[in-house]
Amino acid sequence: MKFKSIYLSAALALFLASCSSTKKITAEPISVTNITPKQAELTDREEERWSHLDILMDTIPGMSVDRAYKLLEGRKAEKVIVGVIDSGVDIEHPDLQGQIWTNEDEVAGNGKDDDNNGFIDDVHGWNFLGDINHENMEFVRILKKGDDGSELYKKAKEEYDAEYGEAMSGKQRMEFFLKADKAIQDALGKEDYTVEDLESLETEDAMVNSVKDVFKRILSQVERDEFISQVQSGVDHFNSKLNYHLNLKYNPRADILGDDEDDFNARGYGNGNVIGPDKDGAKHGTHVAGIIAQLRGNGIGGDGVASEVVEIMPVRAVPDGDEYDKDVALAIRYAVDNGAKVINGSFGKYYATHSDWVYDAIKYAAEKDVLIVCAAGNEGTDLNQPGGVERYPNDNMNGGPEISNNFLSVGALAYNLDEGLIASFSNYGKKDVDVFSPGVRIYATTPDNNYEFLQGTSMASPNAAGVAALIRAYFPKLSAAEVKQVIMQSGLSIDMEVAAGGDANDMRAFSDVSITGKVVNAYNAIILADKMSRMK
Incomplete structure (x- = not known):
């Protein structure tokens, strides 16, 4: 009897598996051919969520998020924690409140490090900036250290x-x-x-x-x-x-935070207030978090790419000014150590004094199977031109080979399928930018229950990070490196010349402005992720 019961249970499990969330996806990926350049004509509501629409139906380079969700109907997902390293997040925003990560092992407000992770009262994340809002640029901090002849x-x-x-x-x-x-x-x-x-x-x-x-x-x-x-x-x-x-006499690190930015072993600075000293300073991070996680289909604001499967872990490390390498490195490590599987970094700079700390943190994230998605920058420049500048953070130290396989660099798209496809402000590069995703007039949460259109590669990055979170939630067998591979391989190739840096005199094939020459597409990514997951 027991023997028969085992067989019956196995047969039942096999039957259920064949008709439930493990059912093979048989849909064919979409592709784009013979594009006629055109300006998009959008209704107000379409403009608020154009990045979710479909390039075939709506003649704009959206990510086919709505179509991807139809593929995922009835399938089970695991919650995915997304670390948002940014200026702070308004965790009180109604469209984000239920989407914020909570450290269940920490007791709020008791002044103790209950979970022994090195951070006191980190109930919803950590604020490495304390009460700092404004900072120097990195090149100013270099000058303040004195002329060393270098x-x-x-x-x-x-x-x-x-x-x-x-x-x-x-x-x-x-x-x-x-x-x-x-x-x-x-x-x-x-x-x-x-x-x-x-x-x-x-x-x-x-x-x-x-x-x-x-x-x-x-x-x-x-x-x-x-x-x-x-x-x-x-x-x-x-x-x-x-x-x-640019103020050489302004020293918030010492005067406000009380930390030595050159001592990597000095830890425990900052606090658990992930909003920051005032909500206005959290506008950028709140918008980024909303792109990933604001509620879908509730009739207000925009829609998050992965709101049904994510928890946002705010890590405040990006001031008005240049971030510190120490803060970025520790922020990555904090997010990794506390369960993030995707980290979004909508920040960057062109000088670094401790880039090795950040490189080590990126490699640490790779070892722990965490994907980092990062904005390519808003200077409208070719990151790979001869004698060009190096942008931090990156994953190819001094222009060499990639140091890890878990770092995705994202440029920004506008919503017109013409020579202005690449946002005029977006950086690009055949070696340093992996893919492009929507980054112009993106509608998402801002502090105090508001919503705004903002733009930048800062908005393109969380759009891609949201797709990464969807993949990790529904296909948890896939590693961070494989998720990066899925996003890059499944994107849409667009056969069109674009104005690099918004310069009509510098027309380039779209295939030549990034490693893949592709636009992130959630629908295709889900199809490929399902295929790869079944091979494991």
Whole structure:
């Protein structure tokens, strides 16, 4: 009887397996041929979620996320923790609250390291910046250490002089516009004015007469209050650069955080407040987290790529300014040690003083089977041009071979299938950029229950990371390296010339601006992941 029961159980299990979540996916991958360049015409709702739509039906380079979910209906998934190394995450946002990782072994607010992981009260992640919002650029920190005669110091000094000069010039230019606006207001005797007001204005004020024609041209394109708002934003931008990014006397690391950035063995700094000292500073990280995890189909905001299967682990390590190598290396290790299977890094810089710490952290993540997805950068440059700059973090030390197989670099797409397919700001490179995904006007969560369109390779990276999380959730047999392979191999090849860096005079085949020449496609990725998983 017992013998028969075993056979019956086995037969039943085999039957259930054949008609449940392990059923083989037989769908054919999609491909794109004979594209006629076109500008996308989107409804408001389509624009809010264009990255989820399908290139064949909607004539935009979306990732076919909606179509992928149809393949996954009825299949079981494991929860996947995604580490978001960023500026902080508003974990109180209603569209993210149920999607945030919780350290079940930590007791909130008791001032103890309950799980003995080296971090006190890390209930939802860790904040390596403490109460810092603003930071220097890395080349400024190099200068502050003194002239050691090195080429690095000389390069940093040259960059500082150029950046400082541009910031001062920009600030003066913006402040001149504000002074001219005030002079026009005084001459007219009113605060708001139009092109017609300027045309009828007669005055002996030399400043007003010198700028009248310029202001008329500007106000023929935009209303006065919007223009002045943009000018004031410019003043604020340049003031921030001068007060924080380029300020040689500003030392938040020592004065606010109390940490030595050059001592990798000095740990335990920061705190468990993953939002940061104020929610405004968490805007970038909250948007990135939303792209991956904001709730799907609830009728508000956008839709997360992998919201049904992920938990976001916020790791705050990216200030307004350049991140520290120490923080990035420890943030990667924190996410790995606490269960993340995918890490998103929407940050980067062009100087590094302890890049070896970050390289070691990337290799550590590889050893622990964790995939790192990283933004390619927003300078609109070829990362592999002769004599080009090196962007950090990366996985090919000093331009050499890749140090690991778990690092995916992502460039940004716009939503037009024409020469502007690559976002004008996106970096590219035949050796340093793996794939492209949507990064222009991406709609996602921002602090205080808000949603906004933002753009950058910072948005392209979490779109790809969301696809990676879907694969890891539904096909847990696949390693981090295999998930990277799936994303790269399953992408859509687009036979089209694009304007590299937004330069119409630099047209290149799309196949030549990244390693794969492909666009991330969730539908194809699921098909390939299923096939590879069955071979294991």
